[in-house]
Amino acid sequence: MILTFFLSHSASPHTVGQWRLPQSFQGFRYDRPAYWEHVARTAERGGIDAVFLSDSYSIYETYRGNGDDTVRFAVQCPRHDPLPLIPTMARVTEHLGLITTLSTAFLPPYWTARQFATLDHLTEGRVGWNIVTSAGEAEARLFGQPFLEHDARYERAEEYLALCHELWSSWDADAIVADRATGVFADPAKVRRTRFEGRHFRSEGRFTVPRSPQGRPALAQAGASAAGLAFAVRHADVLFGLRHTARGMRDYVGKVAQASSLAGRTDGGPKVLWGVVPIVAETEAEARRKQQQIRDNVTVDAGLTMLSAFLNTDLARFDPGKPLPAIGETSGIRSHLAMVSEDFGPEVPLGEIAKVYAAGQGPHIVGTPAQVATQLEALLADGGGHGFMCITHALPTCMDDFVNLLVPELRRRGLRPPGYAHHRLTDRLAAAA
């Protein structure tokens, strides 16, 4: 199974109120390098395939029409930019994959291509790009740019990727000869001029970064709408799925396989990783206690803040004691709407769903190392997919527990290898069964 850690450059990455827990941060500050070096070293010690940094360019402002609760309860706020964390974590690791989120909505493709080519060199083939198309008007307002509707965002993203690929492959792999005797560093015949003229983007000239170790960053995506999935299967090595039932998981895996087949993909399609919140401890009682701590920290308001942003609709107008009424298609993140409708069913009160979101979004996997390992194995067996995106609940100690307690058990069962078999992140992801 593939294992990744789902993080963000924030005080409470994905579980609201995480920052309040005594075991959170432990003398580190989330916004300083020492913390991220610890995270990286720990992950590598546990042979984790990659860390995955999520991001959004704005704070959530949908609930109650403002961002006050977001700021008040630190609902994924503050948000520092995750890109500079890549070199920070790369310097203290050798094998760990480093995936960061960047949107196609606002920054020029040329700039993005240059960042990732440079980072792929600096990480020696370990960088990844989680492609998002940006779902929020708040983000567009901060950039001072127009907000595109859903399908237009994917059309733009398609062009964005096409240009990036052209730039990344414009230096032949053997363009650099570095011949001291003749003084020739690189062969101009092997460095092509890009001439890209699209509806959204144009670019003309020679890319300034030579072919990097992977040739391109590993690519991740989380789209589950029809347009999002079509885009994802064309480009992604790995997909992030968030489902709460085995049936929901199988349904998603089926959709991915079908879309991959239609797209002409013959490698079986992108690998699917499920968002889960592993809560592991030496004893079951201890693990349950940790879970209760998380639940105690979570408020309905904090959950609705998150959910309102994901569905792009202010849920303050609904009674949290009642199920969510049909709100129709929103231009928000369609995957969340689908998941909420299908996995929770029509009877679960909105407030309960909100608390699940606030408590990490994904299903809690609670217990001793043996219990958690069994549950993870069963999830893959029943639902399909290739591994997990482990959502944190008390950084950094929850990651320490995962690596110290759970990884040895997974290795013992042959579910995880003893070390890293592939150096390049793209190879590692492609090789996973």
Add this chain to the structure above:
Amino acid sequence: MPAATIARSPAAATLPVRSADPIRSDDHALEVAARLAPGFAEGAGERDRARRFPEQQLDAFTRHGLSAATVPKAWGGAGISYATVARVAAIVAAADASLGHVVNNFNLTVRLIDAVGSKEQKRFFFDKLLQGHRFANAWSEVGGATPESFTTRLAGRGEVRRLGGRKYYTTGSLHADFINVAALDEDGRLVVAIVDRHAKGVTILDDWDAMGQRTTASGTAIFEGVAVPAGRVFDAALAQQRTPLGTVAQLGHAAIDAGIAQAAIAATIAYVRTHARPLHGSGIARASDDPYVVSGIGDLCVRLRAGEALLERAGHLVDAAVQDPIAERVTAAAIATAEAKVLTTEVALAATNALFQYGGASTTRSAHGFDLYWRNARTHTVHDPVHWKFHTIGSYYLNGDAPAKVGTL
């Protein structure tokens, strides 16, 4: 420095990004075609001389939604009538006959997908068409092999199968995004595999070198172990039963000849009015008063109108056969299309020839490039042997024989 092998994006990163404005109705399709036609005609002679594919013109055709006009309304298309398809095809072919042939490909593509595509395949491929992506057909094999004896094979039975073989006259494939390849599967059943133009194992040769229709890029296509996932495979044998695939293609071809005739007649009229000189010593003041020329042009126009009328009739019968492919409708559409093709073949050959006769000797000057029409008509009309059309038609009326369901493109 070690050479790093490029890790290409998993799926076809080389699929161009395309977008198109949708066609809204039959009238809209005709209006758009008429508006684009001068742009298609411009430079056609030059392109023919240089054997240069009408790239910008095809781009304009797809960008303005014409390639997706027959996509059913339920899937976001205009679902235009095949009578309109024929008129659009003639308008395009009158401007540039090679382009007319290239865009014929789209008609068959839509019919195939509509007839046997799953919901997901329809959504995926109709979206591609609506976005303006290009499709080409790879059907013919050497020696005029029929589908039963195709050597192109889709091997294997798993989720991913392998395509291998060689196709000829693959019009437009060199510049397409997707290629519809006809092959036999493991059970000897006719299938179409829609492959990416740049998929590993696909090689298209730029070896089309005919005297006419020079810029159709109808070269050889070689497929070597091309990996084809299940989502890209269509049951063509079933499609031929469910929809008049071959007839739709034939209708398009008949329309091309009507277009060539139209252009040749228009060129003749323009030349006679402005350049031609009356026969010396005949006493006739202007070439346009020469009774033989007047009468001759009248004759050509009648025959062109007849061809156009039969095309329209055939188009409506094809609509009926597409809507409900019962035997009577399918047969009626096939016979009507064959009848139209006979007339348009004959008038295309007659008109492209008569241009020189009625315009006089000076029409043969290279600068005029009037041989273009003649060469295109002469080349395109032998796409199918016209004497066999007479036979098919006669056989139907005399002996009640329904025409064979051939997918001749």
